[in-house]
Amino acid sequence: MDKAPNKVVLILRKEWLELRQQRVLLLGMLAPPLIFAVMPLAFASFAGQNLMEEDANMPNLNDLIKLNPALEGMGPLELGQTLITQQFSILFLLLPVILPSVIASYSIIGEKTSRTLEPVLATPVSTRELLLAKCLIGVVPSVLITWLVATIFAIGLSFVAVSPRVLEAIISPGWVLVLLLCAPLLCLITVAATVAISSRVSDPRTAQQISVVLIIPIMGLFFGQLTGLLILSPILAVIGAIILALLAAASLWIASALFQRETILTRWS
Amino acid sequence: MVNAIETNGLTRKFGERVAVDKLDLAIPQGKVFGFLGPNGAGKTTTVRMLAALIAPTAGSATVNGHEVGREDTAIRRSVGILTETPGLYDRLTAHQNLVFFAQLYEVPEKRAIGRADYYLRALGLEERRNDKVGGFSKGMRQKLALARAVMHEPAVVFLDEPTAGLDPEASRTVRQFVKELRSEGRTIFLTTHNLPEADELCDLIGVFQIRLLQIGTPAHLRSLLFGRGTVIKTEGDASRWASVATALPFVRQATAQDGILSVTLDDPDAQNPALVHALVAAGASIRYVEPMAHSLEDVYLELLDEKNMG
Numbered sequence: 001m002d003k004a005p006n007k008v009v010l011i012l013r014k015e016w017l018e019l020r021q022q023r024v025l026l027l028g029m030l031a032p033p034l035i036f037a038v039m040p041l042a043f044a045s046f047a048g049q050n051l052m053e054e055d056a057n058m059p060n061l062n063d064l065i066k067l068n069p070a071l072e073g074m075g076p077l078e079l080g081q082t083l084i085t086q087q088f089s090i091l092f093l094l095l096p097v098i099l100p101s102v103i104a105s106y107s108i109i110g111e112k113t114s115r116t117l118e119p120v121l122a123t124p125v126s127t128r129e130l131l132l133a134k135c136l137i138g139v140v141p142s143v144l145i146t147w148l149v150a151t152i153f154a155i156g157l158s159f160v161a162v163s164p165r166v167l168e169a170i171i172s173p174g175w176v177l178v179l180l181l182c183a184p185l186l187c188l189i190t191v192a193a194t195v196a197i198s199s200r201v202s203d204p205r206t207a208q209q210i211s212v213v214l215i216i217p218i219m220g221l222f223f224g225q226l227t228g229l230l231i232l233s234p235i236l237a238v239i240g241a242i243i244l245a246l247l248a249a250a251s252l253w254i255a256s257a258l259f260q261r262e263t264i265l266t267r268w269s
Numbered sequence: 270m271v272n273a274i275e276t277n278g279l280t281r282k283f284g285e286r287v288a289v290d291k292l293d294l295a296i297p298q299g300k301v302f303g304f305l306g307p308n309g310a311g312k313t314t315t316v317r318m319l320a321a322l323i324a325p326t327a328g329s330a331t332v333n334g335h336e337v338g339r340e341d342t343a344i345r346r347s348v349g350i351l352t353e354t355p356g357l358y359d360r361l362t363a364h365q366n367l368v369f370f371a372q373l374y375e376v377p378e379k380r381a382i383g384r385a386d387y388y389l390r391a392l393g394l395e396e397r398r399n400d401k402v403g404g405f406s407k408g409m410r411q412k413l414a415l416a417r418a419v420m421h422e423p424a425v426v427f428l429d430e431p432t433a434g435l436d437p438e439a440s441r442t443v444r445q446f447v448k449e450l451r452s453e454g455r456t457i458f459l460t461t462h463n464l465p466e467a468d469e470l471c472d473l474i475g476v477f478q479i480r481l482l483q484i485g486t487p488a489h490l491r492s493l494l495f496g497r498g499t500v501i502k503t504e505g506d507a508s509r510w511a512s513v514a515t516a517l518p519f520v521r522q523a524t525a526q527d528g529i530l531s532v533t534l535d536d537p538d539a540q541n542p543a544l545v546h547a548l549v550a551a552g553a554s555i556r557y558v559e560p561m562a563h564s565l566e567d568v569y570l571e572l573l574d575e576k577n578m579g
Contacts, residue, residue, distance in 0.1 A: 005372055014369050018360045115356040119417065122320055122352070123373040124345045262323045266283065 007125045011133035015107055019137070028102050029141070033095060033149040040088030040153060044170075045160040047081040068231050070169040077162050082169045085157065089170055090221055090232070092150050092179060096186035097214045099142035104194035105207035107137055112268065113202055121261045131195070131259045135252075138191035139184060146183045177237035185244035190214055192251035199258045199268045273298040273425050273456035274319060278328035281314050288314040290480040291328065296473065298424075301447070301457040303471035305464070305569055310478045312460040313353060316427045319458065320350050333424050346374065349423035351431055355414035359403035363394055363413050366402055367420055374421035381420065388416035392446060408439030415446060425456045432463055444470060468565040476572045483572050490568045498533040498561030499541055504554035513551045517544060531561055 019025065071079060111117045120130065154171045161167040190211055197207045224230030257263075272295045279292040289311040296302045306312050317323045319332055321341035330337040333347040357366050364385050371381035389395045392412040402410065411431065418426055431447065432440040440463075447470055450457060461467050467474060468487050475484040483490060491497075503510055507525040514523035514532050519540050522533040530548075534540045537560060545558060 005378065007373060010369065010372050014358070014361070014365075017365065018358060021360045114359060115352070115354045116358060117356070118322070118352045119350070119356045119370065119414075120373065121322060122345060122348075122350045123370065124342050124375060125373050126342075265317060265322055 007129045008133045008136070011125075011130065012137055015133065015137040018110075019103070019107075022106065025102060025106055029099055029145070032098050033145050036092060036095060037149045037152045037156070040085055040091070041156040041160060043088060044081055044085040044157055047084040048077060048160055048162040048166075068169075070172065074165060074169075075163075078166050081162055082166050085166075085170050086232075089153070089175055090218070092146060092153070093182065093186065093218045093221070094215055095146040095149065096142055096183040097190050097212060097218065099145060100138035100187045100190040101194055101208045101211040101214075103141065104134065104138035104191045105198070105204040105211065107134055108195060108198040109202060109204045109207055112198060117264055121264065127259055127261055128256070131256055134195070135188065135191045138194070139187040142187045142190075143184045146187075147179065150179050172232060173234045174232035174237045177234050178232060178240065181237060181241035182244055185241060185248045186214070186218075188248040189244065189251050192248070192255040195255035195259055196251070199263070271298050272296060272331075273300075274302075274330070274332050274458065276319070276328065276330040279315070279318060279325050279330050280327040281311070281318055281323070282326045287479060289318070289325075292477075292481055294475065294481070294484070296456060296458065298456050299451070299454045300472040301451050301459060301470050303467035303474040304458060304460040304477055305462075305467060305474060306460075306477040307573065312477060313429060315477070316350070316429055316458065316460060319344075320348055320427055321345050346421070347424050349418035349421065349426045351411075351414050351418045351426070351428045353429045355410040357402045357405075357410055357413060357417075360401060362399045362401055363389060363405070364398045366413060367417055370417045371420035376421050384420050384422075385416075388420065391449075392416055393442060408435045411435055412439065412442065412446075415443060419450065419455075423455070425458065426450060427458045427460075429460050430462065431459065432461070432466060440466070464565040464569055474565070476569055478573060482575070487565055487568075490565075490572075491563045497535070497537050498531060499537050499544065499558060500561050501530040501532065501545070501548065501553075501558050502528060502556040503530060503548070504556065510548055510551065510553050513548055513553070514544060517547055520544065533561070537561075 071082060074082065111120070121127070154167075157170060158167055161170075193211045193214060194207055197210050201207050201210070221230060230236065274294060274296040276292050276294045279289060279294075280287070281289040292315060294302075304312055304315065314323070318325050318337060319330060321332075321337055321344040324338055332344045335343040335347065337344065358369070361369065364382075367385035367388065368378070368381045371384060372378060376384065386395070386398070389398050392415065394409060394412060394416075397405065397409065402413065405413065411434075415428070415431060418428070428447065432443050435443065444466060447457060447459070451470075457470075459467065459470060472486065473484065474487055474490060476482045476490075501507070501510075505528070507528050507530040509525075510530050511523045511525040514520050514530065519536075520532055520534060524531050532544060534544070541558065545555065548555065
């Protein structure tokens with residue numbers, strides 16, 4: 001029997017049809033992951049070949065070794081490569097903020113500016129289905145790209161790492177957990193923030209610029225690790241995931257409150 | 270006759286501002302209802318309430334037997350809407366736009382494809398079937414949006430300014446399409462500023478400015494405001510025949526201008542012979558006699574004037 005398809009799937013299909021025709025948008029989505037995959041590997045490779053022994057004997061490095069047991073017993077080259085590459089590995093968490101902000105801002109504000117929201121809202125689609133589709137189109141490709149790029153990075157690192165210990169220290173259980181748990185949650189928060197921002201602005205670029213404010217806490221993590229104040233352990237990853245889950249729940253609640261037929265048609269500027 | 274749309278004291282406020290005030294309507298099934306009013310009168314707000322897009326602040330309404338506010342999804346399934354702006358996906362083709370929306374209205378894919386082809390043909394867009402909508406003219410977009418509004422074969426269709434900004438040819442196609450929808454038995458709720466169009470298409474007209482000022486058939490509204498009458502073209506100056514006409518007991522009013530005598534009567538069919546006889550007897554040489562026709566524009570402006578004067 002010819003059956004009506006699921007509306008969420010239908011909207012996702014339509015979004016994909018539109019998305020793949022926007023070359024600038026696709027470029028904006030693909031450029032950061034490529035940079036994020038290549039740059040850390042290039043630095044890792046450089047550090048593995050060129051770090052001087054005297055650099056590894058600096059007093060602050062000794063402090064870092066005390067804070068991070070994974071570094072204990074490493075030779076100077078291993079230590080240098082691990083410390084430099086670990087900093088870049090945190091930057092992978094920027095992708096779950098950058099990518100969904102690009103997709104969601106075009107997906108939601110695009111509908112708003114082309115005035116397609118009213119005809120869509122006039123159909124029997126529920127606002128929950130519509131919001132779910134908008135979230136999925138922002139979250140799913142972003143998470144998949146993040147994981148794909150992280151996998152490429154891990155595989156690439158296995159070739160340039162000066163020893164297996166370096167690989168284990170960088171591709172640590174904490175890092176893997178952060179990517180598996182925190183990346184999807186960061187995507188959700190970004191999409192929810194974009195929905196909230198979309199109720200006030202009418203330009204996708206403005207929405208992107210505002211939503212990338214979410215990068216700030218991640219940069220905090222980056223500098224925390226750089227200074228040795230934070231070590232990306234499994235416990236820290238789980239704590240981070242719990243905090244992000246709470247934030248994601250709160251931001252989705254706000255987004256769904258703003259994403260109502262009445263509110264969209266009468267209050268969205 | 271069963272009413273497709275009924276409202277009782279339907280009211281919508283935005284903060285302290287009243288957009289729609291105690292609207293009472295009863296629109297029978299299969300009729301074209303013209304909803305006339307100036308910009309900012311609350312027409313779009315009314316349509317949005319009836320299409321279950323926004324909730325009323327007070328009062329009640331039923332559309333296709335479903336109550337607004339209680340059975341909103343059922344209402345959305347059974348109505349089609351042409352919004353003020355077409356709101357189409359520019360990167361999708363005409364066909365993809367129609368099929369996507371039909372499927373959102375729960376039309377199975379095969380049927381949606383068939384209907385999309387049918388309506389594209391009906392509106393003269395079949396050659397642009399696979400072209401992206403971004404390259405369409407305003408008229409083509411409007412026609413496509415109109416097709417989208419009926420892809421799920423709704424019983425009630427809301428059309429918000431369907432011919433606004435269209436060239437005469439596109440306007441005629443749209444009007445023809447509206448007539449076809451009416452002939453299929455659909456109820457059409459048409460908001461428009463185009464008064465000749467309303468006159469041509471509508472069985473029933475409501476003049477509205479925050480509240481309903483008057484409702485009736487176009488002929489009823491004309492007679493209600495201006496009475497019925499007869500226009501008589503005489504040889505030479507007609508002003509001297511005005512007094513002859515006014516002297517007749519059944520004449521309500523007679524005025525002359527540019528050789529034309531306009532006489533207001535209660536029952537022109539019965540009273541015209543006596544009127545013509547009296548004028549001829551007084552020496553008038555009559556060139557022609559025809560019914561007095563007030564345009565819908567006269568009716569509309571008169572009603573708004575009355576409202577504005579309090």
